[in-house]
Amino acid sequence: MKPIAIFRHSPGEGPGYFATFLDRHSLPWTLLRIDEGMAPPANPDEFSGLCLMGGPMSVNDELAWIPQELELIRTADRLGIPVIGHCLGGQLMARAFGATVGRNPVKEIGWGRVAVTPAAAQLAADWLGDSAGFEAFHWHGETFSIPPGASRILGSAHCANQAFVRGPHLGMQCHVEMTETMIRSWCQQWEAENVPPSASVQTPEQMQADMEPRIAAMRAVADRLYTHWIGGLRED
Numbered sequence: 001m002k003p004i005a006i007f008r009h010s011p012g013e014g015p016g017y018f019a020t021f022l023d024r025h026s027l028p029w030t031l032l033r034i035d036e037g038m039a040p041p042a043n044p045d046e047f048s049g050l051c052l053m054g055g056p057m058s059v060n061d062e063l064a065w066i067p068q069e070l071e072l073i074r075t076a077d078r079l080g081i082p083v084i085g086h087c088l089g090g091q092l093m094a095r096a097f098g099a100t101v102g103r104n105p106v107k108e109i110g111w112g113r114v115a116v117t118p119a120a121a122q123l124a125a126d127w128l129g130d131s132a133g134f135e136a137f138h139w140h141g142e143t144f145s146i147p148p149g150a151s152r153i154l155g156s157a158h159c160a161n162q163a164f165v166r167g168p169h170l171g172m173q174c175h176v177e178m179t180e181t182m183i184r185s186w187c188q189q190w191e192a193e194n195v196p197p198s199a200s201v202q203t204p205e206q207m208q209a210d211m212e213p214r215i216a217a218m219r220a221v222a223d224r225l226y227t228h229w230i231g232g233l234r235e236d
Helices: 017-024 065-079 088-096 118-128 180-187 211-230
Strands: 004-008 029-033 049-052 083-086 101-116 133-144 151-156 163-166 169-172
Touching: 004 017, 017 211, 049 065, 049 088, 065 083, 065 088, 083 088, 088 101, 088 133, 088 163, 088 169, 101 118, 118 151, 118 163, 118 211, 133 151, 133 211, 169 211, 180 211
Parallel strands: 004 029, 004 049, 049 083, 083 169
Antiparallel strands: 101 133, 101 151, 151 163, 163 169
């Protein structure tokens, strides 16, 4: 099988648990370090799937690689190559498929429950089994609208659009790929966010409390999402 391309847009926002999952399933992958100046490939045909990670930038920023990745996502869709996106990655997918990305009503930082959208319960079950929702990790100030032809499967109290499905593609606003090391590293940047603690913003102490059971519970859900996604990988 051709490798899965993982796009890293920031040094601290690598593949995390997603890479662990792929290794456990003996699936080859390659890391494209966009943050180090690597250009996105012109054609996705050399990959079985595309995975887009997060980053502190906005999809609306004028960065040379953003339109290149948007076109790559659209080409992958035409070729039947599945795409999965985490936070910024989900926003890139939404923009590529014709949606908008803009400011969320509040910043959402820390642990928070996301719930299955009742209108898409059957579709959500394909990806999540019998789960009605779970506690996910969040770190964002912007969010996406749902693109044409896609269905919203997850939402939260502070961000209506937490995940959408479009054919074999999964775009997420939340972070299910987190590791303990990543959370501790991100918490060091908390003061730079310049927002006080609130219902949607946790302190570093709150985020790092009970991390082991929280991460374990989230990984059980990530396993279901990732397992369904790899079922669509192109094998030729």
